[in-house]
């Protein structure tokens with residue numbers, strides 16, 4: 001069975017496990033670096049990116065996570081996880097994993113809209129997808145290899161670059177598992193091609 005880890009240092013990781021399992025893969029909470037070796041793909045959940053980074057450093061995850069992505073293993077960053085994947089964060093020189101060619105802005109929808117739900121059309125994946133945004137970032141700029149999969153109010157909220165997927169919202173908080181299922185498919189494809 002395809003094994004998908006969910007980084008379990010902080011944030012909404014348990015709900016992701018439920019969504020991964022509903023999509024037909026095995027979900028594993030990842031708390032130690034050694035667990036990465038055994039995985040076909042990884043989800044970095046929402047939470048607080050600065051807190052998650054502190055814990056990534058504390059448990060020596062930074063280089064192993066970069067290595068995981070560079071091997072071509074799929075990573076799905078959601079909300080704070082998207083910020084961790086980005087190569088650039090607006091207003092700061094800080095970069096965390098820097099794996100994906102996107103520039104993001106934190107808390108970008110503004111205080112008056114701390115959280116909201118909306119229906120998104122996701123290119124090639126789903127129409128009328130119920131997306132939950134919580135103090136959400138969005139993507140300001142994408143590199144040439146990045147495919148924009150969804151926007152909300154003209155802001156990019158979901159993008160894919162080969163084996164990397166990033167969204168500004170929380171796909172694990174509803175019973176609509178179509179986006180997680182898309183990631184599971186990406187992982188199954190990569191598993192086949194990495195094995196051959």
Ligand code: GLN
Pocket residue numbers: 045046047048049050078079080081083106107134135136137
């Ligand atoms: N605002 C958070 C951050 O900057 C992200 C919010 C979330 O993951 N729900 O890390």
